[in-house]
Amino acid sequence: MAPRRGIKFNHRNGHSSGVDARRSSFSDISEGASQPGSPIGPKSASGSDVALELQEQPISEYEKKKQTFITRTIWTLVMIGAFFGAMFMGHIYIIIIVTAVQVVSFKEVIAIANVPSRARRLRFTKALNWYWLATTMYFLYGESVIYYFKHIVLVDKVLLPFATHHRFISFMLYVIGFVFFVTSLQAGHYKFQFTQFAWTHMALYLIVVQAHFIMNNVFEGMIWFFLPVSLVICNDIFAYIVGITVGRTQLIKLSPKKTVEGFLGAWIFTVIFGVLMTNVLMRYKYFICPVNDLGANLWTGLECVVNPVFVPHTYQLPIWFPYFKSFSMAPMQMHILMFATFASLIAPFGGFFASGLKRTFKIKDFGDSIPGHGGITDRMDCQFIMGFFAYMYYHSFIALYKVSLGGVIEQVITGLSPREQMELVKGISKHLVNQGVITEGVRLPVQL
Amino acid sequence: MAPRRGIKFNHRNGHSSGVDARRSSFSDISEGASQPGSPIGPKSASGSDVALELQEQPISEYEKKKQTFITRTIWTLVMIGAFFGAMFMGHIYIIIIVTAVQVVSFKEVIAIANVPSRARRLRFTKALNWYWLATTMYFLYGESVIYYFKHIVLVDKVLLPFATHHRFISFMLYVIGFVFFVTSLQAGHYKFQFTQFAWTHMALYLIVVQAHFIMNNVFEGMIWFFLPVSLVICNDIFAYIVGITVGRTQLIKLSPKKTVEGFLGAWIFTVIFGVLMTNVLMRYKYFICPVNDLGANLWTGLECVVNPVFVPHTYQLPIWFPYFKSFSMAPMQMHILMFATFASLIAPFGGFFASGLKRTFKIKDFGDSIPGHGGITDRMDCQFIMGFFAYMYYHSFIALYKVSLGGVIEQVITGLSPREQMELVKGISKHLVNQGVITEGVRLPVQL
Numbered sequence: 001m002a003p004r005r006g007i008k009f010n011h012r013n014g015h016s017s018g019v020d021a022r023r024s025s026f027s028d029i030s031e032g033a034s035q036p037g038s039p040i041g042p043k044s045a046s047g048s049d050v051a052l053e054l055q056e057q058p059i060s061e062y063e064k065k066k067q068t069f070i071t072r073t074i075w076t077l078v079m080i081g082a083f084f085g086a087m088f089m090g091h092i093y094i095i096i097i098v099t100a101v102q103v104v105s106f107k108e109v110i111a112i113a114n115v116p117s118r119a120r121r122l123r124f125t126k127a128l129n130w131y132w133l134a135t136t137m138y139f140l141y142g143e144s145v146i147y148y149f150k151h152i153v154l155v156d157k158v159l160l161p162f163a164t165h166h167r168f169i170s171f172m173l174y175v176i177g178f179v180f181f182v183t184s185l186q187a188g189h190y191k192f193q194f195t196q197f198a199w200t201h202m203a204l205y206l207i208v209v210q211a212h213f214i215m216n217n218v219f220e221g222m223i224w225f226f227l228p229v230s231l232v233i234c235n236d237i238f239a240y241i242v243g244i245t246v247g248r249t250q251l252i253k254l255s256p257k258k259t260v261e262g263f264l265g266a267w268i269f270t271v272i273f274g275v276l277m278t279n280v281l282m283r284y285k286y287f288i289c290p291v292n293d294l295g296a297n298l299w300t301g302l303e304c305v306v307n308p309v310f311v312p313h314t315y316q317l318p319i320w321f322p323y324f325k326s327f328s329m330a331p332m333q334m335h336i337l338m339f340a341t342f343a344s345l346i347a348p349f350g351g352f353f354a355s356g357l358k359r360t361f362k363i364k365d366f367g368d369s370i371p372g373h374g375g376i377t378d379r380m381d382c383q384f385i386m387g388f389f390a391y392m393y394y395h396s397f398i399a400l401y402k403v404s405l406g407g408v409i410e411q412v413i414t415g416l417s418p419r420e421q422m423e424l425v426k427g428i429s430k431h432l433v434n435q436g437v438i439t440e441g442v443r444l445p446v447q448l
Numbered sequence: 449m450a451p452r453r454g455i456k457f458n459h460r461n462g463h464s465s466g467v468d469a470r471r472s473s474f475s476d477i478s479e480g481a482s483q484p485g486s487p488i489g490p491k492s493a494s495g496s497d498v499a500l501e502l503q504e505q506p507i508s509e510y511e512k513k514k515q516t517f518i519t520r521t522i523w524t525l526v527m528i529g530a531f532f533g534a535m536f537m538g539h540i541y542i543i544i545i546v547t548a549v550q551v552v553s554f555k556e557v558i559a560i561a562n563v564p565s566r567a568r569r570l571r572f573t574k575a576l577n578w579y580w581l582a583t584t585m586y587f588l589y590g591e592s593v594i595y596y597f598k599h600i601v602l603v604d605k606v607l608l609p610f611a612t613h614h615r616f617i618s619f620m621l622y623v624i625g626f627v628f629f630v631t632s633l634q635a636g637h638y639k640f641q642f643t644q645f646a647w648t649h650m651a652l653y654l655i656v657v658q659a660h661f662i663m664n665n666v667f668e669g670m671i672w673f674f675l676p677v678s679l680v681i682c683n684d685i686f687a688y689i690v691g692i693t694v695g696r697t698q699l700i701k702l703s704p705k706k707t708v709e710g711f712l713g714a715w716i717f718t719v720i721f722g723v724l725m726t727n728v729l730m731r732y733k734y735f736i737c738p739v740n741d742l743g744a745n746l747w748t749g750l751e752c753v754v755n756p757v758f759v760p761h762t763y764q765l766p767i768w769f770p771y772f773k774s775f776s777m778a779p780m781q782m783h784i785l786m787f788a789t790f791a792s793l794i795a796p797f798g799g800f801f802a803s804g805l806k807r808t809f810k811i812k813d814f815g816d817s818i819p820g821h822g823g824i825t826d827r828m829d830c831q832f833i834m835g836f837f838a839y840m841y842y843h844s845f846i847a848l849y850k851v852s853l854g855g856v857i858e859q860v861i862t863g864l865s866p867r868e869q870m871e872l873v874k875g876i877s878k879h880l881v882n883q884g885v886i887t888e889g890v891r892l893p894v895q896l
Contacts, residue, residue, distance in 0.1 A: 168844035171836070175794060178833075182797045182804065185702055190808040201653065202646050254633055346623060349630045356630065360638040385626075388619070396616035405868045409875055412856055418885045420853045421876055427603050427857050428873050434605045437866040 065244065071372030076237070079370070079379075087226060088298040091291045094218050094225060102211040105377045106133055106203050108366040112357075113199040122193065124184045129200050131177050136204050139170035140212040148219050148291070207377075207384060214387035220394060221307075223287040227277065227336070228390040231343035232382045234273045238266035239348070254355045258348070267344035274340035278332055282310045309335060309398050335398065342389050347382040354381035513692070519820030524685070527818070527827075535674060536746040539739045542666050542673060550659040553825045554581055554651050556814040560805075561647040570641065572632045577648050579625050584652050587618035588660040596667050596739070598854025602861050612862060655825075655832060662835035668842060669755075671735040675725065675784070676838040679791035680830045682721045686714035687796070702803045706796070715792035722788035726780055730758045757783060757846050783846065790837050795830040802829035 086093035110129050146163050162169065185193055217224040243262030251258040281287045286296065289304035296302045309332045316326045354377065358364065367375025412421055432438045534541035558577050594601055594611050601611045610617065633641055665672040691710030699706040729735045734744065737752035744750045757780045764774045802825065806812065815823025860869055880886045 165844045168840045171840040175833070175837070178801070179794060179797045182702070182800045183700070185800075185804045187701060190804055194805060194808050198646050198650050202649060205649065205653075252631070253635060254630070346627060349627045352630045352633075353626070356633045356638055357642060360642050385623070389623070392616045392619040396613045400863070405864060405871055408856065408860055408864065408872060411859075412872075412876055413879060416853060416856065418880060418883060421880060422885070423599070423853055424856060424860075425873050425876050425880070427599060427853075428860055428869055430603050431861055432866060432869060432873070434603075435866065437870070 068372070069244075072240075075370055075372045076233075080233070083229075087222060090295065090297040091218050091222065092294050094222075095215055098211060098215050098218070101376055101380060102137075102208055103133070104367075104369065105207045105211070105375075105380055108375045108377045109203040109207060110196075110200055112361045112363060112366065113195060122184070122186060122189055124180070125193065125196055128177065128181060128184070129196070131180075132174075132200050132204060133208065135170065135173045135177060136208050138173065139167075140209070142166045142170065144212070144216055144219065210384035210388045211380075213391035214383070217387060217390050217394065219291050220399070221288050221290050223278075223281050224390055224394050225387075226281065226287065227274070227339060228343065228386045229383060230277060231270055231274055231340055232347050232386045235266045235270040235340075235344050235347070236382070238269040239263060242266055242269070252352055254352045254359070258352075263344075263348065267341070270344045271337060271340040274336040274343075275333060278330075278336045282330060282332060307398065307400060335393075338393065339390065342393075343382075343386055346389070347386040350382040350385040354378065516820070517692075520688075523818055523820045524681075528681075531677075535670060538743065538745040539666050539670065540742050542670075543663055546659060546663050546666070549824055549828055550585075550656055551581070552817065553655045553659070553814075553823075553828055556823045556825045557651040557655060558644075558648055560809045560811060560814065561643060570632070570634060570637055572628070573641065573644055576625065576629060576632070577644070579628075580648050580652060581656065583618065583621045583625060584656050586621065587615075588657070590614045590618065592660070592664055592667065596854075598852075598858050602854075602857055608861075658832035658836045659828075661839035662831070665835060665838050665842065667739050668847070669736050669738050671726075671729050672838055672842050673835075674729065674735065675722070675787060676791065676834045677831060678725060679718055679722055679788055680795050680834050683714045683718040683788075683792050683795070684830070686717040687711060690714055690717070700800055702800045702807065706800075711792075711796065715789070718792045719785060719788040722784040722791075723781060726778075726784045730778060730780060755846065755848060783841070786841065787838065790841075791830075791834055794837070795834040798830040798833040802826065 083097075086097050142162070143166070146166060181193075181197060214225060214228075217228070239258065239262040241262075242265030243257070243259045246265070247259030247261045249260040250256060251260050251263050284298075284301075285303060285306070286298050286301045288306060288310050289302035291302070292304060293302065310330050312328045312330050314326050314328045317324055354366070358366070365374030366377035369376050370379060373379050412424060416424065429438070531545070534545050590610070591614070594614060598611075601607045629641075629645060662673060662676075665676070687706065687710040689710075690713030691705070691707045694713070695707030695709045697708040698704060699708050699711050732746075732749075733751060733754070734746050734749045736754060736758050737750035739750070740752065741750065758778050760776045760778050762774050762776045765772055802814070806814070813822030814825035817824050818827060821827050860872060864872065877886070
């Protein structure tokens with residue numbers, strides 16, 4: 001943990017320095033130090049900066065750019081390889097990876113707000129952080145397990161009470177932590193302890209909860225996990241490539257290396273990539289089917305009734321359209337435009353947010369687990385909000401509420417009173433009239 | 449807002465001073481100042497403290513206690529009166545009060561982290577806080593309205609798309625705020641802006657989300673709102689009365705006025721109060737029925753099939769038990785013990801948490817809206833966690849998973865195709881004809 005807080009120089013300065021004209025007291029010191037002779041003010045006169053300048057001087061700007069590019073590319077490929085390996089081996093491996101990312105990111109993020117000298121005197125602060133994490137994960141995993149494995153959980157005698165009282169148990173676990181936190185408050189440390197409390201909750205919300213949505217996407221079908229993740233990675237790579245190739249205009253002060261050209265250029269490439277990738281993935285039931293068998297992998301495959309968004313649909317063109325009368329396309333090819341656009345125009349703000357945080361705490365990276373990339377959190381910053389979006393978009397526009405007609409009829413006849421049954425008939429016919437399915441309302445000769 | 453930050457002396461010192469031997473740098477200055485001659489250290493040598501000492505000296509300890517008691521009692525009665533008025537007039541008035549409390553508490557809590565000089569330079573900070581509130585409330589109210597008024601919302605042509613895409617719309621509203629926050633980040637203000645972000649989210653979570661559970665309790669039946677609220681108030685009053693009567697041992701450093709005797713004594717009184725109050729409330733369907741008619745009030749009443757927890761049940765006693773063979777009791781009389789215990793032993797920690805926050809920010813009260821009580825938040829601090837508990841307990845142990853008409857309509861409209869919906873209408877009407885509820889089948893002019 002020691003090197004994290006110090007000034008690190010990992011060959012990632014690019015053309016950034018000098019752009020950030022109005023340098024704030026929170027700006028990243030190492031970036032200022034990379035350009036000898038630039039007007040960096042009194043801040044960089046510290047010992048470590050001088051050491052960095054001496055070390056950096058012989059390497060040219062071009063050399064550094066090249067080195068950065070190579071290191072990042074190699075590690076990007078390594079990560080992509082591991083990622084594909086896990087994905088082909090089965091959903092459970094991806095779940096494990098996402099869980100690991102979740103825990104490491106949480107650790108990285110709570111570490112930056114930690115003041116070791118204070119934490120040492122307060123024995124329980126660290127334990128409490130992990131307790132909150134455990135409680136939150138117990139709650140979230142429980143929710144998913146209950147939702148996706150109802151048919152197993154609700155039939156099991158031992159699991160049933162945990163399932164039916166899951167939220168209450170989670171709540172009481174949380175309350176125990178809360179009471180413990182309040183009793184552990186020590187005079188003279190209030191500010192530190194409340195900051196820890198707030199910070200841990202922010203980390204839980206920004207990382208653990210959002211990463212959990214990514215996990216639920218896996219359960220809905222590998223494509224809902226893979227597409228968002230690959231779109232963000234693709235966008236990141238193309239923003240970098242387009243940026244260093246034609247980038248001139250700075251996009252945002254927070255991330256001085258990001259350019260408007262890279263931002264917009266990457267959008268175009270991400271859309272193209274998304275359309276092509278969807279076209280490929282749609283052919284494999286392993287990707288488009290929800291997880292109904294946790295033992296499945298790419299070779300065994302999965303079976304399901306395919307969601308209509310993946311089934312080609314014939315769209316009629318207007319009468320005045322030359323040559324073509326109609327075209328055929330799966331609705332998913334339209335939806336992917338929304339995914340690609342979110343990944344290109346909104347998800348990067350997750351990264352800017354993380355950059356802002358790093359500047360606030362005057363750190364270069366959240367950690368140093370991935371060479372050339374920084375901490376896990378540095379690579380995942382845009383993934384969290386993207387996964388959340390994918391979850392929301394999927395459930396709002398794509399998911400089918402698998403309800404069987406027979407099941408509904410059973411519920412209605414056994415669970416509703418005759419009066420309610422009539423209300424139902426009236427309500428549904430009104431809905432059918434509204435939707436233009438039938439022309440006239442229903443006349444029920446009431447005889448209650 | 450000006451008087452909030454200053455040192456206020458509102459006659460509430462009681463027997464507290466002198467107990468808190470190890471006085472921290474975060475301790476409440478005004479409490480130290482109330483006892484002239486006590487060893488308060490160099491901290492209280494500031495100008496305002498001297499002024500307070502001069503002002504306070506002529507009033508005796510007894511006089512102050514009496515004044516405190518009178519002011520608090522009067523305002524407690526006023527609040528109880530308003531509260532009962534609203535409760536008898538109808539659920540909608542209680543919803544309005546809870547909403548008002550929610551908004552004012554949020555305002556009070558975000559105000560204490562505000563640094564006016566900084567906020568003035570950053571135009572959007574305040575607007576953004578209110579934007580988060582609006583988004584959160586849109587999301588939460590929408591959820592409740594959709595849940596409790598499905599049968600209306602889902603049949604309405606205009607409301608339907610808002611209902612089916614509610615979470616996505618809320619998410620996008622949140623994302624807009626998030627992107628706006630990131631773009632509004634200004635060099636030199638990062639720390640302030642991120643603190644505001646974290647603090648606003650904490651306030652949303654601790655106040656707005658928790659208060660929302662209280663609102664859902666109202667919809668489940670007035671008793672689920674009234675019991676938790678009155679148990680906390682009762683506990684608070686008895687902790688105060690027992691505390692000033694026989695209190696000797698300090699309970700927690702954070703709230704020096706709280707005594708172990710008051711804490712435990714109030715528990716006993718709260719249990720007794722809860723049992724008696726339940727016994728009374730159970731007789732009124734207005735209290736125990738869920739809100740199926742928003743126009744209902746105490747005089748019109750409500751009608752429903754009563755939840756079995758309110759129906760007396762005969763419990764057999766062991767064979768060796770003298771004189772009595774069995775006794776009759778509604779299960780609710782057992783549940784109330786849990787409610788009363790939570791209100792007595794756990795809910796006060798919500799108050800201690802708030803005390804800790806106040807000490808951290810060196811304020812006496814969150815506001816000054818209620819004379820003798822402080823801000824709304826000062827009075828509500830234990831209510832939030834209690835309402836959350838009541839919600840969780842109710843849904844885990846008391847709610848019946850009955851098939852609701854709204855639930856079925858939701859399933860049908862979102863999950864079945866129009867053709868299946870028509871099949872359902874036909875099937876149910878046929879069933880109603882078979883049962884002799886209606887004389888003739890339904891004629892649906894099919895036009896698919």
